Amino acid sequence: MFKHCVFIPVTVLQIGVTPPYRLTTAPIAYLALMTLSSTFLCQSRGITRLGVLRVDQFLASPRARVVNGFSLKHDLHLIPANVISKKSKHMMATTNSPKIAPYGTWESPISIETISGKSISLQECAVSPLTKAIYHLEGRPAEAGRSVLCYTPFNSSSRLEVIPKDYNCRTSIHEYGGAAFKPYPAEEAVVFTIPGDSRSVYKVALTKDDHGNISAGEPATLVPGVSTKRYGNFAINPQDSKWIIAILEEHQGSRPDQVVNSLVSIYGEPGDTKVESVARGKDFYSSPSWSPDGSKISWLQWEHPDMPWTGSQVWIADWVDGRPQNQRAVAGKPLAESTSQPRWSPDGKLFYCSDKTGYWQLYQFLEDGSSKHITLEGLDHGEFSHAEWQIGWHSYDFLTSTKLVANYTANATSKTILIDITDSSFKVLDLPFVDTHAASIHTVSESTFTIITSTASTPSTLYLCTISGKEVTYKQIACSTEISVPSNLISNAQHIKFPRISSPEPDTEAYAWYYPPQNPEYKAPEGALPPLVISLHGGPTAHSTCGLALPIQYWTSRGYAYAYVNYTGSTGYGRKFRDALNTKWGLADVSDAADCVHYLVSQGLVDKTRVGIVGGSAGGYGVLQAICSYPDIWAACVSNYGISSLRALVEDTHKFESRYMDNLLWNLDASQEVKDQVLDERSPLLRAGSIKAPALLLQGVDDRVVPKEQAEEMAKIIKSNGGVVEVELFEGEGHGWRKQETVVKAINLQEDWWRRYLVRA
Template identity: 45%
Template structure:
């Protein structure tokens, strides 16, 4: 039998990864809870096969139960991006926000009864719940009131016995992480104001809990400086742990009981990495108190996660060899002093949830994968971190980063002397990052013979505050220049065909696609923008509260006149420069998107047609900012594949 790989053109290889696998046989994890006494695990997941409904599964000793009837969806829309829609009471019952009614409900898993805690109001949203351990009728939450103008965000206390809702903290533009202390006598929370985002500048508060209100609120902030504080988490002794980037990286701090000033937990050798993360949605949990002295903390360096076991008293630490390179979102829950639940992906395994014992971390027990189908190991192409010089634009200081994934398929090889086409992915955010964790959506392309690269351009998280801050004032310029520098680097290394380069991105990444096509038109053979921004000024007036000042921060300089501001908005909006675009452009958009409204895509379509440029638009009915339905995901994959077939494969022939 001849096992030699078949020679076939790059991009034309047969792959075991199908659109059906990505759309119908995969789920997206949204939340994670653990009951320490019963050892039951609760997973909140979005299922494309059910129209993107957010379901809750119970896992007990290998047995799995679906808990939510089909009329419920356990998801939040606070800040539009949501998160933290489910929590667990001391008695094991679950509390969740229903996305369809905005009601808050109590779920009794034993009887399957679901009872409203408060009367649902479509105009009032809840999320980020915390139960008082000693008086569990009291629930802290982030509230978002859409009946007022402007929309009001606040911290509320819900009495689950009476259904009353009390306003505990208000006045700031945003809140997150309201948390009761272990003895129920104190609370903490984070707040911030426009024009900042949570990764830019936040403030940590603690206060005494005097039901149904608070007293003696104390602010804990670096004197005379600006910092981003995230993930306040109570320890067993009443100390409060959190991450702050006051050193230039999100490092760990401890606020001892009764203290005003926090202590830096100095972990030698880990000073130049992040223990915190972008708080773009609620409920992010990448470190926890495991026992009275031990912390589990995710350390991120160069966009790659490492799980550390930290002794908060001695500051000694060790990495747990789990192989997880992407640990994000609501990712870690305590099971006991020596066990925990964790969500993450490896270089060769997709997003999954595991039970881990710190005494034997390598033998982590799989609870659930995000995709049921196993992909042959030999078909998987591992992401490689690359750091490349900035060779494009006026600003060429330092370097930029990306994860490169070469084409790989054990059954095929490219023709002698040929180079593969490249698909470049620009992440959303734009203050976010791509990890090297296995993503089947990328393997879909590499197993077909495409090279794939995910650019962690200026502004990306995972590389410290200075790298994040580089993008402020330069969005639409520096991120795009980094992308073009990446293409130049890959060409110089002989890894890709420079005549067959496509660029794709979602949201802010879609904006980068449009900017790249207009400012560097000769680099690209094709472009795909998913709900991307084409008009910055239009986005400012049409977007939601959470990001309503974000664009100004990203593109404007201080003390600009109104005329200068208008010039910048126009200069960095692709709708005014469609005449420069040479590559065919595919635009994919949901008609229910409240973050980047449909008008942003329609206006780009119109100007492209007026300029005689090739453009195609597909509108997805009922989809918002990110496609959740099985049919939508499958169609988006199909449309993108046809686009690359035409622009990167057929055109080259």
């Protein structure tokens, strides 16, 4: 990017991120000014910002101001040095005209390093009931994907890492994990667990010295690790913190029927604990929770062939002398009603989410054994929960006994509201957030709460939100990247719906987020249309969103059009749309991808001869199915840990998803003959003879969800049929990329692939 730059010394004044504003100065920084571009990268004291400079203002005023790419809370001023060469001024004055270059060849300041080493994933958060300190978990690709538990005191911007450098706070229950830690209610301490061979459960306490400095002690073992046992989803008794309810997943063998899930109690202190069963006998348990007085517990449970989003039940029990009594189901129905997030209000009332209306709505369990729907006028199509791929979802919480803050999704876009339970009234909070993490809303006080979310122009960030009368403000606690992208470089997502002309159910619609190419420094030759990348999300029971995603902006800023398809079966549009994929997986989702291309071509937005398709996991399966089913549409494809053989998936996958296919591929009463036929007809491995598109297959060696043999066999078949294929295996990676070097190599390989087969420059 900086092949031809003039480096101009400047002084940088940065206004602090949060009120009260703090002015900090750096004696020297460097403004890298492209000879043909006004985009610059400014670095000072470890702070990196991308921006666009108004050259006329720079030359006319002794205080040049960055006018694009920064919010008021991240303002940046540049003061030019006393001496700027005439040559430099001339070069700055000639940078207004965009360069003409083919789509897909544009240079962009959004680099691979930005996406990999300089970005983290904000995975979940929680709040100390005692001190109101905020804990959060962040995944760091630069540290081999380690999940680090961080601590931010209330009303402070300082941050502390709670666990030592050689610890990784993560659980792999259901293989996808979640809920790996929990703050104690009456002391500044946290319980957490780690993956790997030890899988111990630890307690770590935080202390404050005479000068007010907070430090974390050494982790003390609560439950000694056994490689076959996985703990997580901890709930600590608010009246007696020696009692912890948790999920235990025991791997007694490698087959799904040799994995036993149960609800257990952990009692005691480090060095003296005992683990006992609370509930067992069902296939799955999650979401344990205590009533405020510690007298009751609640949890979720479900059995095969259900997934938690197809049929799950809320159970409660009285807690008497360290044992559950009077256990009973209070909501949910197998194969018909999905429930989630059972949670107690401060005055001891139980709430939960249910999709009995066709959308995940809020309910209150009443003393007479019935349940009351919290009916919110105009929000009957809002989804207040999510498909629970991970344990520990937390998308609503109580500010008081009568007021709760909640996030809901409609048309794959989220909003945050304040609900008054007494009269079922609500207020939409004036927040710009569009994509909120499912495990992020936690009460801090009666007027403050946490949220991990993104806007259309800012990436995933952990905020502390404060409600004051009619006003709501938000303060950044942690951000997923230190890079700020200028607003005129961002491709804004457009929600489109398109007719399903190729689908098994014509005269219906599917959806996508469309991102046009965007880079103010370039324009394409007259009459040219951009190459298109179609992206399929994983799951398939999930959805794509419009929150700022730097990996998407990486492509659009280089001149690609990008469409992230919410195909039939996606969440965020209600249960009817979600269930429409049942028995049609590998058909309806794939035809939706093809129809999205037809629609964008018909609108004159993309070049129909240069269309690629990419996806991971279930999305990777969709990619391979697409190039088999619609071979003339695709110029190339990239499959990340995608399924090539459904039979191998059915015979060799983990317990959580071992019956997932029963609904997606056939009716529950289907004969073995029908099942065999479907497995053969919808396995790309057996249909590879029709493939025309060059295929790049990226795969983790340690993947338990989709074993590496699936990629290896697919590559072998494509080659034997004379097709073009490359396969890359990543050592030390599972189902998804955690390491920085993997992310870098995967993007490099993909970019080379698109340039070779889509850009063709």
